[in-house]
Amino acid sequence: MSISTFLASALEKRHQLLTQAKASNTDCYRVFHGTVEGINGLNIDRYGEAWLIQSFHQALSDDELQEISDSLTQVEELPVIYNDRSDKNSRVMNKLDVINDDFANQAQVMHENGIKFTSKLRHEGQDPLLFLDMRVGREFVQANSHNKTVLNLFSYTCGIGTAAAVGGATRVMNIDFSSFALAAGKTNAELNQVSDVCEFIQSDAFPALRQLAGLKVAGRRNQKLPKYPKLPATQFDLVFLDPPRFAKSPFGIVDLINDYQSLFKPALLTTKAGGTIVCCNNVAKVDREAWFDALVRCVEKQGRTVSSHSWLDCHADFPSFDGNHPLKIVALTVD
Structure with a gap:
């Protein structure tokens, strides 16, 4: 053909x-x-x-x-x-x-459900500053952020945070290590006139997340830690966790196959009782149900319960062979 x-x-x-x-x-x-x-x-x-x-x-x-x-x-x-x-x-x-x-x-401007996003068709990354398969995540957040506080971890260009702000969030904290990505996020907020509710924290996710969770900041194998922004312990109504497949820093290792819990546990501590934590895993080899069961066990080990959950499936422009897309997104309501 x-x-x-x-x-x-x-x-x-x-x-x-x-x-x-x-x-x-x-x-x-x-x-x-x-x-x-x-x-x-x-x-x-x-x-x-x-x-x-x-x-x-x-x-x-x-x-x-x-x-x-x-x-x-x-x-x-x-x-x-x-x-x-x-x-x-x-x-x-x-x-x-x-x-x-x-x-x-x-720089160009594109639109998704009326929200404006900055775009650049050629730069160091592989996408023009917005991951299109995450549209369903942005739609969920926009629909579920009214009068809520939102924490956007590994925010990249803050598409999730922008959607939350447009959806009526009262406070959106975007955290990412890349100044380039956060600069695009600031542009997105400006394009949609929501800069007043958006914060942009350039930081390794581990120290930021552990501080927000009220935990001590530690490093890997006693490595000397670089400077990081100081943040007070804070809980949010909605937490969005979308880490990369694998990354190393002096503060810890992101490993979505073997150790999702190292990020999920402190992220859960930043989620208010009755709040929602949206978890993403983009590794195809990770079994959806096994991953979900592990998340539920983590919640229960902290003495909390998952009162409801919903799977956010990618739209039809991102088909998969068997209906199970490599990108798995689940929204957990935790008590």
């Missing part, structure tokens, strides 16, 4: 989603998820006023790129940006013409 045939099939499956997106003022979504839809390593997204093609395993030929571009412009005539990330470090390998290069490296 040709690339255009695969893409046509993917677009047909998304007909209802794209219709809903237009009605809800959403112009950022995935139109081709290659791993599942026929071409491994090829993703095609709409980000605001542009189509973005990214190949992670093999570079596209000029003919293949033209074939995809022709199909996309039949849907809507927008600039088409191609990022060849097939090198082992996933950095962009290809050059663009002057006009497209200028466009791809400038």
Whole structure:
């Protein structure tokens, strides 16, 4: 089958989603998820006023790129940006013409359910400053933040925090180690006129989280600890925990396969009784039910209970082979 045939099939499956997106003022979504839809390593997204093609395993030929571009412009005539990330470090390998290069490296504005987000089609990361598969998480937070305080851990560009603020949160604390990501988060808050309720804390998650939980800040194997912002013990109505798969720092190790609990336990302590903690795990090999059972056990070991829970499943633009998406998101109400 040709690339255009695969893409046509993917677009047909998304007909209802794209219709809903237009009605809800959403112009950022995935139109081709290659791993599942026929071409491994090829993703095609709409980000605001542009189509973005990214190949992670093999570079596209000029003919293949033209074939995809022709199909996309039949849907809507927008600039088409191609990022060849097939090198082992996933950095962009290809050059663009002057006009497209200028466009791809400038900040753009896209919309999701009417919320404005800053976007940049080319930068050091692999996404233009917003993970599209987390749309369901942003929707949940927006719908469940009115008159609530929200803690957004590993906030990246603060998409979750922005959605919470737009949803009527009274206080949103975004915590991330990256000044670049937090700068984009501040822009998102400004675009939506919610800067007054948003805080941006540049910090390693471990010391920030342990302080908020009222715990002592410690390091790995007595390593000398770098400076970190001082925070008072605080509990929140809604806590959002979306850590990376694996990361090391002097303060601890993030390991979603073997030790999710090292983050979940202090995050739970920052969650008020009757509050909600939303947990994310993006590792495909982690079994959904086993992970959920481990979370419940952690809650019970702290003498608390899970009074209700809801799974937040990714939208139709991110299909999976068996209906179990690698990104698992569960919202726990804890007493």
